[in-house]
Amino acid sequence: MCAARTKGQADTLRIRRVRAEDIPLVAALDKRVTGVAKAPYWRDIFARYGRRRLRERFFLVAAPAAREADRALLGFIVGEVRAWEFGSAPCGWIFALSVDQGARLRGVGEALLEAISAEFAKSGVTKVRTMVARSDRLPMLFFRGAGMVAGPYIQLEMDLG
């Protein structure tokens, strides 16, 4: 799997499946972006999405195209094919996307989204969904800009106890 990009600096990117040695970089990138360290979570996500049921689970990373820069990580995206949650027909579901702050506005997020969408399409689904905090302006702008619109489901929650 790779993505030859067509615009901006994104043609210097390589999109590939995550490897075990990427996980410390993924955890570090996530910590830089969110401010929350959660290395055990990322090890668990790798175990579940980077090693098993790979035809329907996709944990992709964006790395510089140059071989020698392979240890650098520009971003990552994680998703899977989900089916029949409250009657929802199988669809691609993206639950994590992050791009290094120094690599933004270069088409990295776009390349990751395109790559995972292509994988979803190959697996036979025709729809991709995600969930974004209403107050999280940047991802909202990104997904909207990519053509995503409000879906037919609404997320609900309540306090426990």
Added chain:
Amino acid sequence: MRLQVSSRIAIYALLELAAKPDEQVSVAAIGEKYRISSHHLAKVMKVLSREGLVRSVRGAGGGSQFSGNARRVTLLDVIELFEHFGSEDAADKAGEATDEGRVLRHVLDEIDDISRATFGSITIATMLKLMERHRTDHRRGAPGRAG
């Protein structure tokens, strides 16, 4: 969800101008396309100009040009130049001090939050993309989702 006339006019005008960023577009042509009074359109354009979203080019072949950042300016940015979200008039406040009024306010605030987030996440560039997709769907005879 309803938008005030000025907000709609402003969005239409910005879309017309942003679709042709290298051209000067005549305000009269915009007015004609959307059947907007020149007086109302002029007032809206004045606000957009003051905010740096459009600039006027005088003289022969002059017109207006988009001068904002289409990838950053959202519908909410434009709408809030002309109206306030969740603003209440006196009638809205009737019964608000009661439990029923407070719970109803909570529901109305939830709707306002969703509207605000939606308008705040759609840029002028995204609107242009949605329009392009709508036109493509229309040409193919498929039902478009936007427009």
